[in-house]
Amino acid sequence: MTYRPVFRRQGDGSRCGWSNCGPxxxxxAADRHxxxxxxxxxxxxxxxxxEIRNYITPHSxxxxxxxxxxxxxxxxxxxxxxxxxxxxWASFQSLxxxxxxxxxxxxxxxxxxxxxxxxxxxxxxxxxxxxxxxxSDGAYLVYDPLADGRRPGIPKGPQWWPASLLKAAAYAMPGxxxxxxxxxxxxxxxx
Amino acid sequence: xxxxxYADPKAPKLTAPIVxxxxxxxxxxxxxxxKTKPEDLPDFDEANP
Numbered sequence: 001m002t003y004r005p006v007f008r009r010q011g012d013g014s015r016c017g018w019s020n021c022g023p024x025x026x027x028x029a030a031d032r033h034x035x036x037x038x039x040x041x042x043x044x045x046x047x048x049x050x051e052i053r054n055y056i057t058p059h060s061x062x063x064x065x066x067x068x069x070x071x072x073x074x075x076x077x078x079x080x081x082x083x084x085x086x087x088x089w090a091s092f093q094s095l096x097x098x099x100x101x102x103x104x105x106x107x108x109x110x111x112x113x114x115x116x117x118x119x120x121x122x123x124x125x126x127x128x129x130x131x132x133x134x135x136s137d138g139a140y141l142v143y144d145p146l147a148d149g150r151r152p153g154i155p156k157g158p159q160w161w162p163a164s165l166l167k168a169a170a171y172a173m174p175g176x177x178x179x180x181x182x183x184x185x186x187x188x189x190x191x
Numbered sequence: 192x193x194x195x196x197y198a199d200p201k202a203p204k205l206t207a208p209i210v211x212x213x214x215x216x217x218x219x220x221x222x223x224x225x226k227t228k229p230e231d232l233p234d235f236d237e238a239n240p
Contacts, residue, residue, distance in 0.1 A: 063234030084225040090202035098216040124236030175232035
């Protein structure tokens with residue numbers, strides 16, 4: 001069975017929480033990358049959004065991006081993921097099927113009208129962690145750091161998103177080459 | 192950037208043996224054209240509580 005990391009919510013009460021989709025998604029990806037094994041660095045394990053945030057912007061709540069996050073987790077947890085841009089959907093699917101997880105850039109406007117909406121009214125640029133694909137229906141197990149069940153109607157924890165929804169949300173990310181995905185992939189941890 | 196979605200004719204079928212997906216994944220990750228961040232790609236936004 002594919003290793004499943006501990007779910008991390010971005011609204012955990014820590015500094016910059018509602019801006020921490022990137023740190024939270026990367027915390028989960030780092031857990032998957034190492035299959036939960038502590039790298040025994042000076043940083044805490046398991047990874048947390050707040051510790052990654054504090055490494056990137058210790059005195060502000062500025063926006064993050066995949067490259068910043070990868071530098072942080074490489075330093076903190078020896079997790080050097082593969083940041084890639086403009087990946088065709090078929091390639092993305094193949095990478096996930098092959099045994100990798102991925103932090104994926106999406107536009108939340110696509111998610112907002114669905115039952116997977118974890119932040120009513122939010123329609124901006126967002127990061128999620130995708131752990132695996134289910135062969136029976138092609139759905140993807142998505143760890144949306146906004147899906148913390150903090151109110152009725154907000155999903156809680158990992159959810160199986162239809163492939164069509166994940167693809168549409170990734171395609172809609174501004175600045176993305178038409179019909180492609182920007183994502184950061186874990187190592188192949190096996191399936 | 193192209194106006195139409197990129198295709199990936201080399202991608203294995205979804206039902207192909209996993210060894211084919213692993214091989215293809217390595218090829219995709221090695222492709223230099225996917226390693227450069229687009230200049231107009233924005234950072235992530237702040238969500239609502």
